[in-house]
Amino acid sequence: MRFMIIVKATKESEAEVVPNPDEELLVAMAEYHEELAKAGVLLDGSGLHPSSRGWRIKYSGKKRTVVDGPFTETKELIAGYTIIQVKSPEEALEWTRRFPNPAGEGKEAEIEVRRLYELEEFGPSDTLDRFREIGMDGKK
Incomplete structure (x- = not known):
């Protein structure tokens, strides 16, 4: 089972500044992700630039409209x-309880955890086999 740990944005993370987290936070995040890696459950993880550097695509029928951030x-x-692969939702919960406060200890922050769909959850399909062939089946 794969789970995505989503770090919610804040006004500070959306500010147009070069990221400069304090050393204590960097150490805590590095240690946590090292533990995930040593346990063999870490698949991926990264921070994102602010939405001012992104865009959205809005769909209306066949029309697509680009909306620039912020x-x-x-x-x-x-x-x-952070994306992890574990054996159960309970194991995912245990790992996410240990996730360092992404804003720094004592500050307000929020993470959200969502399970990713696995191709095996859908019925047999030649089209789904195409996803497997290009490596989108979540297998390490």
């Missing part, structure tokens, strides 16, 4: 993510 509602944005 996006004002930070509650709807993410600042980073």
Whole structure:
């Protein structure tokens, strides 16, 4: 089972500045991700640039419209993510309880955890086999 740990954006993470987290936070994040890697459950993780450097594509029928950032509602944005592969939701919960506060200890922050779909959850399909062939089956 794969889970994505989503670090919610804040006004600070959306500010147009070069990231400069304090050393204590960097150490905590490095130690946590090293533990994930040593346990063999870490698949990927990274921080994201602010939404001012991104865009959205809005769909209306067959029409696509590009909307440039920044996006004002930070509650709807993410600042980073970590993807883990574990045996159960309980194991994912245990790992996420240990996730360091992404804003730094004592500050307000939020992470969200969502399970990723596995191709095996869908019925047999030649089209799904195409996803497997290009490596989109979540297998390490």
